[in-house]
Amino acid sequence: MGRSPCCCHEAGVKKGPWTEEEDKTLVEHIQKRGGHVGSWRGLPKAAGLNRCGKSCRLRWTNYLRPDIKRGNFTDDDERLIVRLHALLGNKWSTIATHLEGRTDNEIKNYWNTHIRKKLLRMGVDPVTHQQLPPEHQHHRSNQHLPEPLLWAAAAASLGGQLDTGLIMQAQLLQQLLQAIGSSSNNNTNSTSSFVANLAAGAANAMLGSSASIVPNLLLQDQTMGLLSGSANYLQPGYLGNMSNFAEQDVVQQQLINAATSTMARDGTSSSAAAEPAGHHQQQQHCGTAVAFVSDDAVAPALERPPVVQEFADLLEPMEQLPNLCSLESDSFWKDILEDSYRLC
DNA sequence: AAACTCACCAACCGCGGGACC
DNA sequence: CGGTCCCGCGGTTGGTGAGTT
Numbered sequence A: 001m002g003r004s005p006c007c008c009h010e011a012g013v014k015k016g017p018w019t020e021e022e023d024k025t026l027v028e029h030i031q032k033r034g035g036h037v038g039s040w041r042g043l044p045k046a047a048g049l050n051r052c053g054k055s056c057r058l059r060w061t062n063y064l065r066p067d068i069k070r071g072n073f074t075d076d077d078e079r080l081i082v083r084l085h086a087l088l089g090n091k092w093s094t095i096a097t098h099l100e101g102r103t104d105n106e107i108k109n110y111w112n113t114h115i116r117k118k119l120l121r122m123g124v125d126p127v128t129h130q131q132l133p134p135e136h137q138h139h140r141s142n143q144h145l146p147e148p149l150l151w152a153a154a155a156a157s158l159g160g161q162l163d164t165g166l167i168m169q170a171q172l173l174q175q176l177l178q179a180i181g182s183s184s185n186n187n188t189n190s191t192s193s194f195v196a197n198l199a200a201g202a203a204n205a206m207l208g209s210s211a212s213i214v215p216n217l218l219l220q221d222q223t224m225g226l227l228s229g230s231a232n233y234l235q236p237g238y239l240g241n242m243s244n245f246a247e248q249d250v251v252q253q254q255l256i257n258a259a260t261s262t263m264a265r266d267g268t269s270s271s272a273a274a275e276p277a278g279h280h281q282q283q284q285h286c287g288t289a290v291a292f293v294s295d296d297a298v299a300p301a302l303e304r305p306p307v308v309q310e311f312a313d314l315l316e317p318m319e320q321l322p323n324l325c326s327l328e329s330d331s332f333w334k335d336i337l338e339d340s341y342r343l344c
Numbered sequence B: 001a002a003a004c005t006c007a008c009c010a011a012c013c014g015c016g017g018g019a020c021c
Numbered sequence C: 001c002g003g004t005c006c007c008g009c010g011g012t013t014g015g016t017g018a019g020t021t
Helices: A020-034 A043-047 A053-064 A073-086 A092-096 A105-122 A147-158 A162-183 A192-209 A214-220 A222-227 A230-234 A248-266 A276-281 A287-305 A306-314 A326-343
Strands: none
Touching: A020 A043, A020 A053, A043 A053, A073 A092, A073 A105, A092 A105
């Protein structure tokens, strides 16, 4: 498999911006052939253009093609690009197949000039979609503040209740969702879906179903808003970096174990709500997320499985927060993956 | 008003890989 | 089966216009 020298290196072949006349010549030539190019290499000579075939192909596919959509990207476009990039990486051409009328080059440029910068400003690595370690978050304002205080400050700026305990609790559960998501992205395992629902419900209930702090925070910034869609709850973290909680992994594992054992015992993934979510909100205003989870839910759950019912009770309020359901996310990703594989 | 900086994006470059001989 | 042709892709560059000093 060798690489032939490109005709672009031939002397006298024009480079640089295309003139209107060249555009017209190229379009007319391709239209004359019914939109079929045949050989790009042979096109310039046939069309009477002093360009290399590669340059002609690029000009056509990125600019002159009649089905190209012009104008700004919509919020939906942007949201889709971010999600697809999280899934596919820099597969611009594959991403472009999901945005009608957009070229890979256009999407790539838009990513590099807009989205990438937004993510960096948020402290999110645009390559991995993970939260950057604090020492790399150069673009974040208030970076000297501890994470919980940042959340609290943002909540306060929105007129929400300033309750760092709640915020930290929510962060822990979001982290749990992320951990679950990373281990279940490629399947729709009912156990992981159940646990994801469980944790999502708990997070939502803690924050209040109608005045949830987390979604409001995420929606404050336009970029954060687009990232707050369902899929991101099963994606690596856009939310808090919980590394300051040493027991995090243990707690997560305990939660998963507790929920899984409940499923095995009951043979069901849902149960009716026995008490309002506000009950937990009142009970669990403790200082740290670790204290909250281990004292009130996880450790007792391991000793006395029925306590896990408390988490099952939280499933219902979760429905009040659209797009948080992992099943919905699974379906979203499944569709995208199927489309991608079909096109590959 | 000139100089400078920054953001945007069209276009270029080089490589991988499929198709064909 | 190896060599060549060609296409398509992702990364990068550089021209241009807008904004700032």
